[in-house]
Amino acid sequence: MNIISLTPSDLSIAALLIVALSFLSIRMNLGMTRQIIVAGLRTTIQLLLIGFVLKTLFSHVHIGWITLISFFMLMVAGREVMIRQKRRFSGWWGFGVGTLSMSVSSFSITILALTVIINIRPWYEPQYAVPLLGMLLGNTMSGISIGLDRLTQTAYDQRAIIEARLMLGHEWTRAIENIRKESIKSGMIPIINSMTVAGLVSLPGMMTGQILGGNPPMEAVKYQILIMFLIAGGTGFGTMAAVWLGSRRLFDERQRLRLDRLKNAN
Amino acid sequence: MNGLKIENLYFHTIGPVSLSVAKSECVGIMGPSGAGKTLFLRAIADMDPHTGKIFLNGTESAQISGHQWRRQVGLLPAESSWWLDTVGEHFDKNINKKWLSAVGFDADVAKWEISRLSSGERQRLALLRLLANRPECLLLDEPTANLDPENITRVEKFLETYQRENKPSVIWVSHDSEQLSRISTRCFILKNKSLIINHKSQITNEHHFPDTV
Numbered sequence: 421m422n423i424i425s426l427t428p429s430d431l432s433i434a435a436l437l438i439v440a441l442s443f444l445s446i447r448m449n450l451g452m453t454r455q456i457i458v459a460g461l462r463t464t465i466q467l468l469l470i471g472f473v474l475k476t477l478f479s480h481v482h483i484g485w486i487t488l489i490s491f492f493m494l495m496v497a498g499r500e501v502m503i504r505q506k507r508r509f510s511g512w513w514g515f516g517v518g519t520l521s522m523s524v525s526s527f528s529i530t531i532l533a534l535t536v537i538i539n540i541r542p543w544y545e546p547q548y549a550v551p552l553l554g555m556l557l558g559n560t561m562s563g564i565s566i567g568l569d570r571l572t573q574t575a576y577d578q579r580a581i582i583e584a585r586l587m588l589g590h591e592w593t594r595a596i597e598n599i600r601k602e603s604i605k606s607g608m609i610p611i612i613n614s615m616t617v618a619g620l621v622s623l624p625g626m627m628t629g630q631i632l633g634g635n636p637p638m639e640a641v642k643y644q645i646l647i648m649f650l651i652a653g654g655t656g657f658g659t660m661a662a663v664w665l666g667s668r669r670l671f672d673e674r675q676r677l678r679l680d681r682l683k684n685a686n
Numbered sequence: 687m688n689g690l691k692i693e694n695l696y697f698h699t700i701g702p703v704s705l706s707v708a709k710s711e712c713v714g715i716m717g718p719s720g721a722g723k724t725l726f727l728r729a730i731a732d733m734d735p736h737t738g739k740i741f742l743n744g745t746e747s748a749q750i751s752g753h754q755w756r757r758q759v760g761l762l763p764a765e766s767s768w769w770l771d772t773v774g775e776h777f778d779k780n781i782n783k784k785w786l787s788a789v790g791f792d793a794d795v796a797k798w799e800i801s802r803l804s805s806g807e808r809q810r811l812a813l814l815r816l817l818a819n820r821p822e823c824l825l826l827d828e829p830t831a832n833l834d835p836e837n838i839t840r841v842e843k844f845l846e847t848y849q850r851e852n853k854p855s856v857i858w859v860s861h862d863s864e865q866l867s868r869i870s871t872r873c874f875i876l877k878n879k880s881l882i883i884n885h886k887s888q889i890t891n892e893h894h895f896p897d898t899v
Contacts (some may be wrong), residue, residue: 584767587731589757589819674732675752
């Protein structure tokens with residue numbers, strides 16, 4: 421099957437939507453005009469760049485390049501997790517908690533998928549490795565940032581309750597237990613929701629792309645199911661790890677609540 | 687040594703503070719607002735970072751974990767916090783019925799909704815919740831601040847009985863100097879970053895608690 425190649429003028433027509441949106445935003449005083457335009461430009465530039473990188477990568481298959489680009493993606497995702505926190509850990513912990521949990525869960529699941537499930541050789545074949553890792557990082561990133569944001573914000577709001585429980589001799593794990601559970605849940609809800617409605621309300625993006633690209637629907641569906649499971653695993657384990665690490669950091673060796681380890685982002 | 691012993695305690699910008707409270711002794715602490723009375727109690731309960739040594743019945747706080755220390759050194763904060771729906775869920779076991787009636791509650795209080803309690807009721811129940819741990823040292827931060835005169839008398843009498851039976855070391859923070867002269871053996875004033883004994887109250891009190899209340 422052949423693909424209808426999109427020309428720059430095709431994309432320009434789609435871009436008119438963004439332009440129209442920003443005009444409307446000015447008229448309605450939404451105050452989002454700048455954001456809309458910057459986001460549109462970022463999408464264009466970043467995707468063109470990654471397209472160029474992937475093209476180069478596909479023709480020079482080497483584990484060194486893959487490692488380099490994975491590391492870059494991880495750093496960007498880690499930074500994103502950090503800046504989405506209203507109350508983030510000060511110092512290296514702000515970047516470290518999210519990045520560490522994200523790397524452990526995303527990398528191990530991607531490697532598992534490449535070596536055991538898809539079983540491609542070499543396992544770091546960029547055509548599979550980069551999009552898989554990207555999808556995992558992207559989704560784990562949102563789960564972790566939601567979970568951590570919830571954890572730190574709730575701990576801050578409920579400091580009196582946490583401390584009341586500590587004063588009653590509760591261990592730190594018991595004093596933060598409910599908040600920890602709620603934070604993990606809130607990080608996992610988006611992926612569970614999207615698994616629930618997949619195919620009914622929306623066709624997931626990856627599958628849509630494969631079908632548009634001319635792949636047989638059933639092949640696209642199988643890949644989508646695989647991806648959904650991988651993402652759910654990555655997001656779930658990543659969020660649990662991040663919330664666990666984060667909640668540990670909220671207490672010191674004497675099991676005192678240490679909100680002074682958080683700083684307000686604003 | 688039995689009881690609570692504080693040596694060269696520095697917390698926030700305050701210190702050094704040294705103080706010994708014998709078993710079944712009650713020490714009162716007064717002081718202007720913002721002098722650090724609450725911070726002092728929090729440091730003793732190891733809720734805030736501090737330097738210096740604190741011993742309870744010969745065991746230094748650093749020798750046991752934070753939560754074990756706080757089970758024995760019970761701090762009653764001025765504002766109580768509740769996180770479940772009913773009173774009873776906040777207690778590990780059934781609430782002692784004698785205690786309940788001593789502070790003016792019926793036995794069915796365990797089923798009461800937290801949201802319907804007055805601040806005075808919360809304060810009295812928070813005291814029972816803390817005492818259920820049988821702490822060997824009690825740190826009370828304005829324990830009768832939200833109570834009417836009748837309940838103040840109840841709580842004072844209850845704590846007096848409790849102290850006679852269980853012999854904890856008590857530090858009682860209050861703004862009410864008359865209350866402190868009723869319940870304490872020695873009274874201190876925390877101001878200008880240090881703890882000074884208030885001699886006036888020491889002379890008037892020879893017993894830990896007057897036997898005729």
